[in-house]
Amino acid sequence: KQEVTQIPAALSVPEGENLVLNCSFTDSAIYNLQWFRQDPGKGLTSLLLIQSSQREQTSGRLNASLDKSSGRSTLYIAASQPGDSATYLCAVIWDSGAGSYQLTFGKGTKLSVIP
Amino acid sequence: DARVTQTPRHKVTEMGQEVTMRCQPILGHNTVFWYRQTMMQGLELLAYFRNRAPLDDSGMPKDRFSAEMPDATLATLKIQPSEPRDSAVYFCASGLVTGQPRDEQFFGPGTRLTVL
Numbered sequence: 001k002q003e004v005t006q007i008p009a010a011l012s013v014p015e016g017e018n019l020v021l022n023c024s025f026t027d028s029a030i031y032n033l034q035w036f037r038q039d040p041g042k043g044l045t046s047l048l049l050i051q052s053s054q055r056e057q058t059s060g061r062l063n064a065s066l067d068k069s070s071g072r073s074t075l076y077i078a079a080s081q082p083g084d085s086a087t088y089l090c091a092v093i094w095d096s097g098a099g100s101y102q103l104t105f106g107k108g109t110k111l112s113v114i115p
Numbered sequence: 116d117a118r119v120t121q122t123p124r125h126k127v128t129e130m131g132q133e134v135t136m137r138c139q140p141i142l143g144h145n146t147v148f149w150y151r152q153t154m155m156q157g158l159e160l161l162a163y164f165r166n167r168a169p170l171d172d173s174g175m176p177k178d179r180f181s182a183e184m185p186d187a188t189l190a191t192l193k194i195q196p197s198e199p200r201d202s203a204v205y206f207c208a209s210g211l212v213t214g215q216p217r218d219e220q221f222f223g224p225g226t227r228l229t230v231l
Contacts, residue, residue, distance in 0.1 A: 034219065044206065044222040089158065102171070103148070103220070105158035 002027045002094050006106035013080055014114050021075040021109045023090035028068045031093040035064050035075050038087045038108070047088075048075070080113045087111070117141045119223035121207050127229045133195040136226045139188055140209030147190045148220060149175075149182055150206040158206070164190065165212065197230045204228070 003026045013019050023033070032051045036044040048057045048064040050073065056065040063076040073090055087108040094102055120139045128134055140147045148163040162172035167184040175182065179198070184190045194201055204227050208220040 036222075044208075046219060046221065049219050091158075103160050105150075107157035 002030075002092055002102065002104045004090060004092050004104050004106040006088075006090060006109050008109060009107070010110040010112075012112040012114060015080060015082060017080050017113075018076070018078050019080055019111070021077070021088050021090075021111070023073040023075070023106055025071045025073075025092045025104075027094060028071050029094060030068065031095065033064075033066055033073050034091045034093070035062075035073075036089045036091065038089060040086075044089065077111075080111075082113045082115050085111055085113050119207055119209050119221055121205075121223040121226050123226060124224060125227045125229075127231065128197055129231050130198055131196040132230075133193065134197045134201075134228060134230075136192045136205050136207075136228070138190040138192070138207030138209075138223055140190065140207070141221055142188070144209035144211050144221075146210050146212040147184060148208040148210075149190070149192050150208065152204045152206060152225070153202075161192070161205075194228075197228075199230045202228055202230050 005024045007022050030052050032049055034049045035047040037047050038044050047062055048059055050057050050064055050066040061078040066073045087110045089105055089108040091103050091105045119141055122137045146165050149161040150158050151161055152158045159174055161175040162182040163170055164184045179194055181193045204225045206225045207223040210220040
């Protein structure tokens with residue numbers, strides 16, 4: 001069974017700082033890993049998708065890395081802004097057997113960027 | 116622009132009542148997922164369909180929950196009878212799943228369910 005853990009559960013940083021969010025998973029046999037953002041009362045917005053064969057993906061100020069062997073992914077946010085305040089979730093897509101496609105989420109990191 | 120839509124956005128009901136949540140996936144997507152989000156459990160996968168056929172509903176309590184796709188443009192999640200512990204936000208997501216690592220999911224805005 002795949003388990004996904006995100007540390008820390010909450011993070012508060014001053015505006016302008018660079019920060020790293022962590023995601024770890026227990027089974028390295030994954031298809032891909034996806035980072036999402038969730039604003040209060042809203043649905044999830046996909047930020048970055050890293051395929052199992054990739055090491056990292058970049059979009060603007062966001063950079064996500066993947067180390068399958070160690071079961072870790074990080075989301076790096078450069079020059080943080082108050083608008084980045086949200087909960088960030090990582091999700092791992094994996095094969096639970098016989099081609100059954102499973103997705104397991106972490107519980108998220110709640111980020112607050114202080115102006 | 117293409118997006119996943121869900122109705123209703125909010126639902127308050129009394130224990131024992133039937134609740135039906137609806138989802139319209141993005142046109143052309145072949146897979147629809149249902150998730151439940153609670154503070155205690157985070158996001159959990161309840162069920163998903165590929166080409167309208169149920170592939171996996173192991174995350175769903177079978178005694179009261181049912182999920183269907185009557186056609187390619189509509190997925191439903193029904194709870195009968197509802198209980199206070201069902202209170203959560205229910206998300207629908209859709210994707211074009213090819214079995215490749217590039218597959219991606221797109222989420223709807225969710226239905227916030229409160230069972231009194």
